[in-house]
Structure formats: C-alpha cells, structure tokens
Amino acid sequence: MPRPRLLRVEEDRWELMFVLHHVCADGWSLSLLLAEIAALYTAAAAGVPHGLPAPAMQAPGYARWQREHHEPGDEAERAAFCARYLDGVPSAVPVPTDRPRPQKLSGHGDTVRGVASGDVRAAVEKLAADLRTTPFAVAAAALGVFLTRLSGEEDTLLSVPYANREGTASESLVAMTSTAVMVRVRLDSANLEETCAELAVRTGAGALGAMAHVLPTARIMQAMRDAGAVSVPDRVPHVLAFQNSVDTDIEIPGLRVEVTDLAPPLSRSELCFGLAPRRDAAKGYRTFLEFSTDLWDHTTAHDLLASYTDLLAEFCARPDRPVRALLAERPSLSLPNTGKADAV
Template identity: 75%
Template sequence: MIDALLDRLSALDVRLAAGPGGVLRYDAPRAALTDELLAELRDHKRELLGRLTGAEVIDRAPVSDQQARMIAGHHAAPHSEVWNIPTRISFTGALDPDALRSALTELIARHHGLHSRFVRPEENTGGTGAEEDAGAGTWWQEVVVPPPLDLPVEDLTGLPASEREPRSEELCRETAAGGFDLTQPVLPRLRLLRVAEDRWALMFVLHHITADGWSLSLLLAEIAELYTAAAAGVPHALDPPGAQSTDYARWQIAHHDPETEARRAAYCAAYLDGVPSGVPVPTDRPRPERLSGRGDTVRGLASGEVRAAVEEFAAARHTTPFAVAATALGVFLAGLSGERDILLSVPYANRQGTAFESLVAMTSTAVMVRVRLDPAESRAALVARTGEGAMGAMAHVLPTARIMRAMREAGARDVPDRVPHILAFQNSLDTDIEIPGLRVEVEDLAPPLSRGELCFGLAPCRDRARGYRTFLEYSADLWNRGTAEDLLSSYTALLAEFCAFPDRPVSDLLPTAPTPPTTGKADAV
C-alpha cells in the first residue's frame, strides 16, 4: 500500500521529507493537494516517516508526564546535554569485544525506551503548495526497530604510553558532552576504547528521558549478565521486562483521576504553606537574572562509620536514612543562610507495582521536603518530624509545577518557580557490577554543567564498609570549585556530628550569629 502511495506521489510531483520534531513535510504543486491526498498523508504518516528515516515504528503512545517535563526541560536548558547520563565502564582483563557488542545489542532490543523517538501527533496544518508541515501538536513517543549496533574498537595502544590515558579521558568526555536530538531515535551513545592490552573503557551515554537512576542500575546489571552469557556462548537467563515505556504512559493516562490530583494538590499546598521562596546561601558572585547552565560536579566519600551512624540513628527512631540525611542538609543550609525553614527538592523513584520494577524509563519525579527548624528541639525529634512530612509528600506526589500552582491558588504570594536546593539520596542506584574474569569500575562522567544551583548527593555503596559516594553539582555562575568542595565536605562533617548526639538540641549545630549572604538575591532562580 505504501509503495503504491509513493508511486502516485512521485507521478504527481509530490516530494516528502522528514522534518524536525517528527513532522512530515511535503512540497507539491497546488493542484495535487486534494483533500483526499492530504487525508492519505495523515493516515499513513507513521509509515511514510519510517520509510523516509529508515526507522520502522513498532509501538506508539502519548508521552508520560515525566517524559513531557523532560522534553520541556531539554528545550529550555541553555545546554541540553545537562540531561545526559554519561557512564564510563572500565574493564581490566581479557575483555571480549564481540561478546560486549552482542550484550549491548540485546540490551537495547529488550527495552523500548532505548530505541524511541519523540514526535508530534498526526495532524495537518493544511497546505498552499509550498513546503508544508503535515503534523504538529503535543508530543508522542514512537518505538522504532533499533538499527544494527556499530561498536568499533578504538585502539589507543599505538600511542606512547604517556599519551594513552589523557587521550582516553579526552575522548570519553567528548562523548559524554554530546547532545541528543529527541526527534531521532534516542539510542544509547556508545564508544569502546582500548587503553592498554588489558584495559578498556566503554562510554555508555543515555538521555535522561530514557532512564532514571533506578533504570541505570537495571541496565548496568543486565550488561553484566548479558556479557557473561555471550562470552560463555550460552543463552542469558534474564526475564523479559515486565513493562515498557509506552505501557507506563498508557497506565498513567488510564489511572489519571482529577479528584485525586486535586486532593493531593490541596495537601501539598497546606504542607508548604508559608515556606520561604528563597534561602540566602552565600555565593562567590552575584546571582544573575538567569543561570547560564555552566557548572561542575565535585565528588567525595562519606566513610563507612558515617553511614553506620546514619543507619543506626534511623533504626533507633523508626525512620529512614533519607530522613536523617535530609534533616542534616536542612540544618546545614540553615547554618549557612540564617533561614530556619528550608525547602528541598528530592528526586523520588515513583515506581508503583511490581510490573514497573524492571521498567527502563524515566518514572522519577521531584518531591518537596520541608525542614522547619526549632532550635530548642532535639535532633531526633526534628528527624522524626521531617521524615513524617516527607512520607506525606511522597504519598501525595505531583509534578512540581502543579504543586506550585496549588500554592498560588491557595493564596500564597511568594512561590518559587523552582527549588534551588536538591538532595539526591540515591538508594535505588547501584553501580557496582561484577563480571567473571574482569575487574569492573563504573564512573559517572557528568559534563561541566549544572541543572540548578546546588544538588547534594548520597549514594550508598553495595559494600556498607565503603559508606556513601557523595557529590555536589553546583552552578559555576555562583560558586567556585573550591567553595563547592568545602560545601560538600562541610555537609558530610555535619552529617557525622548530627548523628553522633541525637538527643542534643539542633541549636548546637547552628552558628550564634549567622553570616548574611555576601552577594546576590535571596529569591529562587
């Protein structure tokens, strides 16, 4: 049918092209554009785009709420590559590149979210004979047949030994910083480097629209399982995913309930009533009207002793390690700013039901957590109160924009557009993987950018004795790297001190005369 339609279009001198955003464009004589022909173009748009792009569509659905927000964030960001998830997997030992290629091919084929593109729905704006747009509107996701995997080995062993590591680092960071076009299949960006006879580096770069922290853990574990099976020449033992990204979006639409949303919005508005719109943390430079997106990430470790103290504190008070870490961060920011009511944005996995446990997609959303200090209160009491509030917020999860709208509707006068301080407590992110015969190291290789002002992160290591991996993503418009390193180490130190004496008052951790902000405005950006 499509072949016959293409033959007729050719005879009528109608030329088709795939335009940005998954639109179908045509250039044709005015007389050829009958209503019947335009209807045929609409009806067969997907098949025609598949022919034009060489990507056959195998499933299609509206985007999920999270995907829609990510598309908006991608296009709004000064540097869209800030949404990259760049992971370097280093192997030491006798790596089999063919087995790795086979494993990655199977990995991509297993998960629809790793071979999807994002397009407009099938609409037609009409035509006048010049080049016209045959589709525009809100976004949809289209799953396409993944193309053959191209993973050549880039061998650096021919370079002098002193040049190999610097060249590998340069190539890896170049790969990490490349942008994605969401209207084309958003495949993982892959690059395999041989750095020495027995040392290899695989760059595995995702766009955040395809995966969250939970998904990354799944993918890394599957790479290990698939590679091990391929290297041994045996079938893998992985079960098929319980759901795909399109299934999740359809489930979300089917379960949308305006009454539930309104109830959740009212709860969140009440929970956040009176929270300050900004926290005046001192900066190295005046805050600009708009952040440029420039930034960086500093990293560290919190010892096994600190982790043990956090977990013992939480267990003794029947709360969670997250509640302890969030409360301590609130106290830390209060000490810097003099503000006693701190609002944190916390990424939340938001996985509902066992069907979504094996889903590779972006399901995470932000939860607002309030740390409201009473200096005379004990640290344990503050943790209990903060943890209770966080649990309530998670039970009433909504997109941040919807919460802010609810606050305005409830009469709040000073509502931030976004929350400048984030705590990423990544207890669902496990990057420690094991492959027989190889030593494997996994490293985040984030480009020198920042999504906001300050994002503090804690990720528990699989080996409890190693404690937490810590990080701070910061805006270079506001802080120098040295300051960011001090902020991260100071927070880690306060977390340890906070847990050491749970029955002491919070006031012991606060300066008697808080230092006012040296520069900038207090408003959230």
C-alpha cells in the same frame, strides 16, 4: 536510545562509553542496564544463554497504569495537600556565594565528588532504624540544618528525586519514571527545642506525605498561588539526591570493572547534594555536589560537600542534642563575596 561505544585504550584495557539521555532513563534504570551488561558479558564469555527475563512492563504500559490509577479528583486533593504543606515557605534561601548573583543563571556548572565513610553510613542507618524512619529522612534533616547554618533562613525547601515506582512490575522497567517532590525542613523558633532525632522523624513524615501527593512542580506552585500563599518560590534551588536505587558496583568474572559517571558541565539547580550507598556498606556513600559555576568556585564546592558530610556525622553522633545547639556552631567556610561566610 542509548549510544554505546567500545574503545580499546591499552592491550588489556577497554572503555565502554555509554551515552544515555535522561529523558529515556533514570538512575534506577541505569542500575538495571549495568546489571544486564554484566549478565550478558558473563554469559557470552561462558558460552551459555544469558537467562535474563523479559521486563514485566514497558514504558507504554507504565503510562497506562498511571492513567488507570489516578482518579479525576486526585489532582485537586494532591494540590490542596501540597499547598497546605508548603504554606509560608520562603521564596528564597540566601546561601552565601563566591560571586554576586546574576539576574539569570546561565546553567553552567560542575560536579565535585567525595566519600562519606562506612562509619558515617553506619551511624545514619542506625539512627534511622532506631527512629523507625529512613536514612533519607536523616540526610534531609541534616541538610536542612546545614543550609540554615549557612543562610540564616530557618525554613528550607529541598527538591528530591523520587523513583515513582509502585508494585513489582515497574522494578525491571528501563524508563524515566523519576519525578521531583518537595520536602520542607522547618527550624523556626517553634521547633528549635526539638532534638535532632525529632527533626529527622518530622522531616521523614513530611517527605512521605509529599511522595503520596506527587504532582509536577509547576502545578504545586500554581496550587500555592490559588491558595493565596504570600511567597511562592519560582524554583527550588537546593536538591538532595539520595540514590539508594542506583547501584554502579557491578562485578564481572575475570575483569576489574570501574564505573565512572562523566557529569556534563552544567547545573540543573544551584546546589545538588548527592549520597549514593555503596554495595559494600563498609565503603560508605559516594558523595557529590553539582553546583552552579555562576555562583561558586570549585574549591568552595569541595568545602561545601565536606562540610555537609561532617555535619551529617555530627547530627547522627548525638541525636538527643537540641537542633539549636547545632545551629549555634558557625560554619568555618569562607566565601569571598560575603566576607567570612557565617551568614547566620
């Protein structure tokens, strides 16, 4: 259950601390809760009923809907698709680090934050519209190029949070429906003559297929083993969180409101790159990078986030350029553990 606490820190300044476990709410739910808080406060201040409708669905109803809409043969078909889609994916992508990789990561981490300008966002959205794909597909393709430039590995796998909400009934549901899908960005010799635009379209098509065949990650890995895959990753260390369903820009009449996400000191993956569109498109994206402090320093994480944002802008600026031209440009990042950080 949510745990709110209201603190008065100055005569006319208050802080509402809201602790929410991820098991009971996802990013979509956070947007709903913030909007409801704003509506309730506004109505109470005006002395009028809030007028909020009852949610069309609760968590038990969502669980029943999932059971009813998944045929017994669905899982086998989904598993077979995932095994084909991920066949040949490498078991590891060796992104250079500040420190030698321990045998087992501790889970300790941190989060750095930044901004991608309104111009970058406009370029991403224009390219997506021109290609009849999504801004997510553009961001994922660019991240695949970025990871390949760092690691030299031409085939990268991204874990992507997926809202997993179908139909209008689940739109007002506060619950944890989000799941992870795996999106592949392949840049091997057969694809290097592709343009950035073609890579974005292909990446988007693969992502749509993965989202149409959602399964738990462990089940997908088992399907790959059952299909005789030579290499099966134990986990997916790199995440792209494109948070277009998360809106924290709330407005309350008579108040200046700022919403701050207090990230815990942990990392659920090695690197999680995040883009969150602002309500005002001119303000661009909020960006963040959650990273393992076993592997990277705070300064390096800032550099990684800034470098990815720069590459995203570059990717969109000349979408007709071959992908190999972007890969030929060496990253300027310097990582002490590997010397000068051009692992490509």
